Amino acid sequence: MKPDDLEKEFREIVRDSTTLFGTVEDMSPEEITAALVDSGESSENVRNEMYSRLDCIVRSIRIKGDSPPKRYLEALEQLRPATELPKNPASLQQHAKRWVSHLLDGRSIGGSLEVAFEFRNRGKLTVDDTKLLERAVARVQKRIRDKR
Amino acid sequence: MSTDDRFRNVDWEDVLNRLTLRARQLFAAARAKGFGNALARAAVEPDELARSVFVAALEYERVKYKPNKGASLVTFLSRVLEDDFKDLLKKGVRLDNRLMALDLTAERQPDVPAEPRVVHDVGDGGQTRVIIELRSAALHAARGKPDLEDYVTAAFDCGAATRADQATLLGVSAREITNRRKKMLRLLSPAEGETPGGNPGGEK
Numbered sequence: 001m002k003p004d005d006l007e008k009e010f011r012e013i014v015r016d017s018t019t020l021f022g023t024v025e026d027m028s029p030e031e032i033t034a035a036l037v038d039s040g041e042s043s044e045n046v047r048n049e050m051y052s053r054l055d056c057i058v059r060s061i062r063i064k065g066d067s068p069p070k071r072y073l074e075a076l077e078q079l080r081p082a083t084e085l086p087k088n089p090a091s092l093q094q095h096a097k098r099w100v101s102h103l104l105d106g107r108s109i110g111g112s113l114e115v116a117f118e119f120r121n122r123g124k125l126t127v128d129d130t131k132l133l134e135r136a137v138a139r140v141q142k143r144i145r146d147k148r
Numbered sequence: 149m150s151t152d153d154r155f156r157n158v159d160w161e162d163v164l165n166r167l168t169l170r171a172r173q174l175f176a177a178a179r180a181k182g183f184g185n186a187l188a189r190a191a192v193e194p195d196e197l198a199r200s201v202f203v204a205a206l207e208y209e210r211v212k213y214k215p216n217k218g219a220s221l222v223t224f225l226s227r228v229l230e231d232d233f234k235d236l237l238k239k240g241v242r243l244d245n246r247l248m249a250l251d252l253t254a255e256r257q258p259d260v261p262a263e264p265r266v267v268h269d270v271g272d273g274g275q276t277r278v279i280i281e282l283r284s285a286a287l288h289a290a291r292g293k294p295d296l297e298d299y300v301t302a303a304f305d306c307g308a309a310t311r312a313d314q315a316t317l318l319g320v321s322a323r324e325i326t327n328r329r330k331k332m333l334r335l336l337s338p339a340e341g342e343t344p345g346g347n348p349g350g351e352k
């Protein structure tokens with residue numbers, strides 16, 4: 001096959017895949033999550049993989065003695081799995097808020113919503129941390145009750 | 149405007165999810181059109197391609213997003229992903245052709261494990277390759293499922309490119325169109341460990 005023909009084939013793949021599957025820009029976050037679960041790894045696994053890779057990149061920047069740019073840290077914080085609790089109190093609060101919101105909109109799992117409260121490393125939490133988490137639990141439970 | 153400012157208030161998880169889905173769509177379409185071997189030779193999975201574009205956006209060297217140009221970050225990175233995907237396919241076709249040329253007379257050893265997702269003795273960039281239209285592959289995959297057959301016909305033969313147009317044409321809701329698109333992607337995405345194949349839609 002000639003290079004020009006191949007190039008044409010590749011352009012057709014891009015065009016026809018949009019015709020058949022739609023444009024990802026037009027889909028809602030819930031539709032995207034559901035489509036990911038349907039076509040391979042779930043959004044949760046996709047996020048965890050990306051977090052590990054980004055974490056390695058940020059570490060390697062720090063090892064060189066540089067400060068990672070803010071955009072890296074923001075992306076890392078947003079992708080942080082629930083089990084990876086940040087040490088910084090402000091980040092911890094952001095983390096909790098994000099996860100409560102993800103649990104409520106079902107975005108993090110893509111399937112039916114099932115909530116299980118489990119705090120790992122509970123012994124390492126300060127009194128303030130515990131209070132913050134308990135308040136978050138109460139808010140989640142109330143919002144779930146209200147939704148029903 | 150600093151580089152960090154260009155990425156202010158970005159929902160990174162949403163960007164990652166959309167890029168990953170777009171990559172899976174492209175791989176599914178290419179495999180259905182008969183480029184499965186080339187993709188296997190290129191040795192990159194769709195999720196990895198999406199991750200590499202994500203990282204390139206953060207690095208801001210090869211890929212430079214400028215919000216004042218008008219496109220959203222997802223739209224911009226989707227175009228980058230599509231270009232990277234085409235480069236990957238080119239590399240895969242080149243590798244596949246080279247391996248075919250080197251290996252023409254070699255006999256396969258039955259006790260040597262098969263390479264994942266590679267159909268042996270079949271080149272998908274050479275003279276013998278049969279071009280398969282994505283429409284044909286999609287119709288083949290949808291055979292026996294009238295709702296999907298109707299969807300493929302509406303998308304490819306009736307010029308209904310948007311979800312709204314497809315929904316109007318088929319007299320169903322937009323949500324139903326989303327479901328049918330999801331089913332098509334599932335039908336055309338091989339499960340882990342499967343070889344690309346089938347007929348049509350796989351290698352000849």
